[in-house]
Amino acid sequence: MPETWEERIGAFWRDAEGHDAARLWTRLEAILVERVSSDPDALFERASLHDYLGEEERAVPLYRAALAGGLAGSARTEARIQLASSLRNVGEPSAALSVLRDVETDDPLADAAAAFRSLALYDDGKPAEALRVALRALAPHLPAYTRAVEAYAGELRQAERIRSIVVGLLVHDGHVLAEEYPPTAHHSGFLRMPGGGIEIGERAAEAIRREFFEELGVTLDGATLRAVTENIFDAHGRRGHEIVHVFEVASRALERLPIGERLPVQDSDTFVAWHSVADLQRGSQPVYPDGVLDLLT
Structure with a gap:
């Protein structure tokens, strides 16, 4: 046959x-x-x-x-x-x-x-999260100590460190593009400007272009450094400390996103959408990094 x-x-x-x-x-x-x-x-x-x-x-x-x-x-x-x-x-x-x-x-x-x-x-x-995912996949197959390994995996946290990050301000028709984080058991909902960490050997201007490409699938048409700020905060009972390179960015592709629609972020369960600058400056919801709204005036 x-x-x-x-x-x-x-x-x-x-x-x-x-x-x-x-x-x-x-x-x-x-x-x-x-x-x-x-x-x-x-x-x-x-x-x-x-x-x-x-x-x-x-x-x-x-x-x-x-x-x-x-x-x-x-x-x-x-x-x-x-x-x-x-x-x-x-x-x-x-x-x-x-x-x-x-x-x-x-x-x-x-x-x-x-x-x-x-x-x-x-x-x-994200080494702590990487180890947590690996241990949770392994735990059910262990001959013993499954519950202990799962519990310890859940307790893993990133080591405290100062992060150098980039974020992009994309403003169009009185609105700014922001990443939406829904409320959880640990925090209320908030907005954050799109961006991410700067990699070793990478310049900030390169990082902002890479982050927008990786997260939103777009190539920026322009990126101009507006400010370098410092953001110190508490997250789930742990301290956070960021040096933030804030860029004013341009993207014709993203400007075509209609107001009221949301675009998924490729490496997350979050979305980006347009939000009224005037409403945010009136305190309609929290926006991070701290102080970024002052650069929208």
Whole structure:
């Protein structure tokens, strides 16, 4: 009986080790010829081979196309994990976190997704959260001490340190674009200007452009440093201390976001939206970093 397409794909991967790239592509394309070029399963297999050969930058758009094209079944989660891994390897850990943030806990690959999420969190400068995610994935499989490990994982906190960050002020038609943080058991809802941490060896002007690209998927049209401020605060009973580089930014792409609509932040469960500058200056809701509203006058 002839092998199915899936069986031939499985045989290809089992026998992939030890063959050069040209041979692998010839063998794979001989199987994929049965599918149209836009077939999501075919796109996934091509992305996987690029990944296998260390060509992550070529794999990323193919993974995205496969997912957008409706890749289904276990391959969908595999594609998300492999896409996240490739994004991390090309220096985009925040984008990797966005890809993995809603993998269902009952997915057979949930623990694998947690492992790659931990790696991305570590690369994104969040070692305590990375360890917490890894321990929570590990705990159910321990022969003993599961409850203790889960409890200690929940108590992990970032070490106190001074962070150097960037935030962007994007003002349009009397409104400023702000990231919305919903209320939790620890704090009421608040707004924060979009941005994030400056990486080692990175200039602040480079960081603000990278953060907007990673978090909102846009390339800024301009970024001008307005001020450097200091923000000292309490968060969940712990001290926070930030040196804040505040940029006035321009983005034609974001200015097309209608007032009243929200745009998801790629590496978080939050959203950005337009908020009236006049209302915020009247104290309609808390805005951080402290003092940033003074720069909007």
